[in-house]
Amino acid sequence: MSTVDIVDTVDYETLDIRETGGIVTLTITRPSARNALSRRVLGELRDFLGDATKPMILTAAPGPAFVAGADIREMATMTPDEGEEFGRLGGAVMDLLERVPAPVVACVDGYALGGGCELAMAADFVYATRKARFGQPEVLLGLIPGFGGCVRLQRLVGPGRARELIYSGRQVDAVEADRIGLVNRIFDSREEMLAAAHVTLAGIAANSSSAVALCKTAINTARGQEIHKGLDGELAAFRTAFTTPDMREGTAAFLAKREPKFQRA
Template sequence: MDTHAGLGRFDTLLVEVLDGVATVSINRPDALNALARAVIDDLAELVRRLRHNVNHAPDTGWPVRAVLLTGAGEKAFAAGADVREMAGMTPEQAFDYSRSMQEVTLALEELPLPVIACVHGYALGGGCELAMACDFIYASSSAAFGQPEVDLGLVPGFGGSVRLQRLVGPARARELILTGRRIGAEEAERIGLVNAVLGSKEELLAAARATALKIAAKSPVAVGLAKEAVRTAQGLDTAAALQGEAAVFRRAFGTADMREGTAAFLARRPPEFPGR
């Protein structure tokens, strides 16, 4: 196991890389992995290093092909923002705090690598918002999701009011945000927030890793372009979204991965994607 793969060490994150899959754990289990500023800073730096990894992949290979994001310990993925830090913030400091985490979630969405949220225990407030910024969510049967900011006299500040309605629809998002109600893993799967529910945390991570390895075996360039096509189509009318898809399709035809993939298909052999 390569515990670095060019990603280095962090104060609040644990990173392990095996077979091209990086498992990233928020490492504040005593605080239920709450998203203090130090965690946000480390997440921002992690995404920056992952982006650097991708940008240099054509020359150095792809040491990281997929990312699993989870929380250390048995109780939480991330129980939310750090209330102790927030309690003393001025409105302007709160705005900066919100924007800092929004930038992290946007960078995760734009990362041309698959990112799977592996939720065990609490994913509340900012934790739920962080999970929703990943490409999809796998959960253990003990997972709990919610946007309980109204209980603190607050509103979602890390993207919850934007992403939740895209995943579950505006009316259901309003209900969850306005009531602050927690939902379990099975309900989260039923309403489209979660892709799969597994039993234990070990089963959860094994299933997510199997999916990550399946994606990692595909063309890394095509995976990144596919993410881009899906992301940019959000919020566009059908005609504009189709035009955007065609533009990404055109770019794929200029890649070495496309030439290798089609040649391998015609030769009836497994492809060996060069990643460019």
């Protein structure tokens, strides 16, 4: 299958966006700054993610870092009001990424620190190479995680581990990140990782896209809620599934002992 650039009307300065077989690869391309999240990068991510609907691989230009963090040169001179606005922008990007109604795999090769770690955690799951390193080192700069790290890290690894990592600023390698639940799979090379992510997303894309989107909604809604509220959200999504053509097709195909023909997003 051919690879085509799906951005035909927007010229992004720091993003490369391509689609192959219905799967989007979103690459942050700011290698001179180790792909750091500047206002420009975050603004372009917000613009693109606001309309994103397809399965996605999130990665960055090859080099020592996936995303080395937020742009420290920009932050160093920010006033409190500007810092709050910067945090609000970063938080909005992470929320949009988390809410893409299709699975997103963060493919991490190199350092994913600060905002880079927060970006990876906002994806549905994380693949990493053995070169990957994760951390929230903001305290070493007199800062705190401001793009959701204090919230999402504890959801993934538990409050005790999150406190230790955030308070100390300690980095973890891919093996430890896998052990504590921050990473799903580890690969020997970037190429192997990206190929595996594409295979995973292609397999998911063969399922009902409406059902996958409802699963994602139910899972995200339940996080941080009391169990009965999470179960109420799941029940609401379950009911919605009965309104979709995919549900009728899937059950009919099962009863007829044939492969389902789901609608494609």
